[in-house]
Amino acid sequence: MATKHQFQTEITQLLDLMIHSLYSNKEIFLRELISNASDALDKLSYLTLTDEKLKSLTFTPSIDIQFDETKKTITIEDNGIGMNEADMKEHLGIIAKSGTKSFLAQLSGDKKKDSALIGQFGVGFYSAFMVAHRVVVQSKKAGEDKAYAWVSEGKGEYEVGECVKDTQGTQITLYLREEEAHFASRWEIENIIHKYSEHIAFPIYLHYTESSFEGEGDDKKEVKENITSQINTAKALWKIPKAELKDADYKEFYSTLSHDNNEPMRWIHxxxxxxxxxxxxxxxxxxxxxxxxxxxxxxxxxxxxxxxxxxxxxxxxxxxxxxxxxxxxxxxxxxxxxxxxxxxxxxxxxxxxxxxxxxxxxxxxxxAKDEESYKAFYEQFGKMLKEGLYSDYENKEKILELLRFDSFKVENLSFKAYKDAMSSEQKSIYYILGENKDTLKNTPLLEKFAKKGFDVLLLSDEIDAIVMPMVGEYDKTPLRSINSKEALEELGEESIDEATQKDYEKVIKGFKEALGEQIADVKLSSLGDAPLTLIKEDSNPMMANLMAQMGQKMPESKPTLELNITHPIVKKLKSAKKDKIAQSALLLFGATLVLEGGTLENAKAFNTQLNELILQSL
The missing domain is CATH 3.30.230.80 (Ribosomal Protein S5; domain 2)
Known part of the structure; x- marks a missing residue:
């Protein structure tokens, strides 16, 4: 007796999308079911060679398809590994495929947009419900005695019970919806298989009845002939010499292999x-x-x-x-x-x-030789290549050549292009780490390097925080964070003379008193466009974020504050009163923190000071 079961929540969502979607490429249901049948044959082929219990099994792998135009049905059958009751519940009642939840999370509720996602995801067995109002699966697992049937109308539940089936394998019968009845046709089935499943490595047979007429006049009678024809080449495409294959062959095989409706970008045979x-x-x-x-x-x-x-x-x-x-x-x-x-x-x-x-x-x-093609590739897989830097030392140099970055001056820059553009005065390849490229561009410290004509790479991927500090060098040129001691030394900033230092003693003291434990020191500088710069050696905000997500805290590092003596605000501070210096210190420090994507330690105090300043100016 058949027992009823509820679908997993994600399956119900997916089935609802399948049944009600406006997806235009519904013919892929046959590709998906044939691909599943091929996998089942693959698995049994292997077991007949390796499993003692199955070595004696007579096994000639094939996929057989029948259709009935009157009943509006299509049946796909294989003699592969088959399923028992537990397999049916696991494979047909639960989505085990990783990424399913992320797929469902991307659904917007707009059926046109959502249906476009179906092909990208690879929907397997459930694609049957795009065309069928009822699906019946009968299966017998190789080496077992009992057979089982799985039946569902795709409405939240399914039934599983014993049935009669003489041979191992799986038979799937689709009861087509009225508007999809055209799929129960020899020409439709043959076209779909030639399009998507030509290079399935097992023979696909189509069984159909062909009518002809014999005799003439009153003696004329209809004769029906049952025909079986193989409709694919059944050759492993990868074993066919490249010279004998066309681009279309490679693309068709890719769609079968990957369940991806997009064409591949490239292939390597x-x-x-x-x-x-x-x-x-x-x-x-x-x-x-x-x-x-x-x-x-x-x-x-x-x-x-x-x-x-x-x-x-x-x-x-x-x-x-x-x-x-x-x-x-x-x-x-x-x-x-x-x-x-x-x-x-x-x-x-x-x-x-x-x-x-x-x-x-x-x-x-x-x-990478074609800039536009590579840009499309890199948007999808650039982060993967960066992963390779710490996991594939053998190919590190090749991977470095393939990386691309935005810099302060240029977009989509390679290490080679960066190095070729370096002046003789520049000793290293400089970079800055942060969570947002726009924020990084506004970092006052970066302006100091720009003033010297040194370009800086803007690294905002989380993985940059892990990978870049360990890369070390490119083509014998060091890679340095602009926060590092070495980079700041290479900046070659002119030293501040004693007289200037004395002029700003009151200002330096006022900033130290106002900011207290928030900073390590206050120094004078003559580079950049901003009134002050925060220097935090080996600053790595993304790593700090990653550590925080794992419940760990990076050792606290206080910044050194550099006052830019070429800036009008800093010049005026020399003649300002003590309370004005303190107020300016809090506001300038807070504003710079915010500009660099940091967080204010005391946002309320900052806001009070800002309101007070506005009131005074009015």
Whole structure:
């Protein structure tokens, strides 16, 4: 007897979107279901070679499709691994895919906008409800006796119960909505498969009935013939020589592999022969996957051995910072019964990983030759490359060449372009860390470097705070934060003479008394456009923020306050009374803190002083 179950909340939301969406590309439901069937065949192919219980199983993998124009149904069947009752609840009642919540969080309620997200996400089995008002899944797990049926109308619940099925595998029947009945047609099905699933590595058979007429006049009668035709090439595309493939072939295979409706930005197809023999096909997407920044991201690379699928869940096939790459690795040298533990320590795989990483970085370098294309790539994946700086020392120099930054003077700048533009007087590549580029541009300290003609990189990604201090140098040129002691020494500011120092004694003392423990010291300076500058050595506000998010506090570092003696306000302070110097100290210090994106220690006192000053001026 069938039992009823409620869908997980996220599934209900997703199904509601599927059923009511205005998504125009509904034909992808067939691509998704065929892709799932192919995965099931892959898994059983592997188990018949490695699992003693299944080695004797007679197994000729195939995907079979039937349709009924009268009943408005389509049936997709595979003889793969199959599902039992527990599998059905897990795979068809819960969304385990990481990134689902972030996907749902992006939904705006505007159906047109929301439907555009569907293709980017990769909706798998649930895409069936875009075209069907009822879905029936019958499945029998390989090596087990019982078969089970899963039935749902996509309205918040589903039923699971025992059924009769002689062979292992899964059969999915879609009862099409009236307005989607056109999909129950030979021509529709063939066109969709040629478009999306041509290079599925297993044969896809279409079963249909064709009518013809025999005889003439009154003796004329209709003869129906049952026809089965294979409608795909069933070749592993990555094994086909590049010379025999067209761009359209690569793009079609990408859509099957990645479930991405966008075309890939680039692909890299490599066949290696010699000490090691393997084939790789990697794709660089146009858009970042939804789960890119999640710890439980899904690997986008499948591992095969001699065309037998091994795993799509090994995050060690490529370095983590290249987790946006989609593709296939097919080795001729690995054993078929290779375990996950062996994979992680396998020298063959380590060599493939190293060579593949270099190939992918090389292709990213080719993209970088076109400024517009690279800008689009970098917006999506630039942060990933920065991750590579601390996790992939072998390719550090290549990655440094691929990084781009905005500076005080220029946008989209490479380290090379920055260095080429340096004057002979400049000793280092300078940068400033902060959470907002606009705020950084207004930092008084940055103005001091600009006055000397030194450009400064504006680093506002959270990862910059972790990576840049450890990079050290580019092409034998040091990288320095403008807050560092070395950078300030290289600024080469002229020393203040004793007479000037004496002139400002009262001002310095007044600032120290007014600001007390908030500062380390007060000094005089002659560079910049602002009246004062706050110097906090090795200041790293983003790192402080990250530490705070983890419940930790960075050791407090007080700034040194530099008064700019070329500024009119500072000049006038020499003849000001003690109370005016104190008031100015509090206001100038507070305003500079706010300008640099900091927080006021005593906002109320600052506001009182500001109101008092306004009142006096009126």
């Amino acid at each position: 490599t066949k290696v022969e010699g000490n090691l023999e393997y084939t790789t096909l990697f794709y660089i997407p146009q858009k970042a996957p939804f789960d890119l920044y999640r710890v439980d991201y899904q690997s986008g690379v499948k591992l095969y051995v001699k065309r037998v699928f091994i795993t799509d869940d090994d995050k060690e096939l490529l370095p983590p910072y290249l987790r946006f790459v989609r593709g296939v690795i097919d080795s001729e040298d690995l054993p078929l019964n290779v375990s996950r533990e062996i994979l992680q320590q396998n020298k063959i795989l380590a060599n493939i990983k190293s060579a593949s990483t270099k190939k992918i970085l090389g292709e990213i370098g080719n993209i």
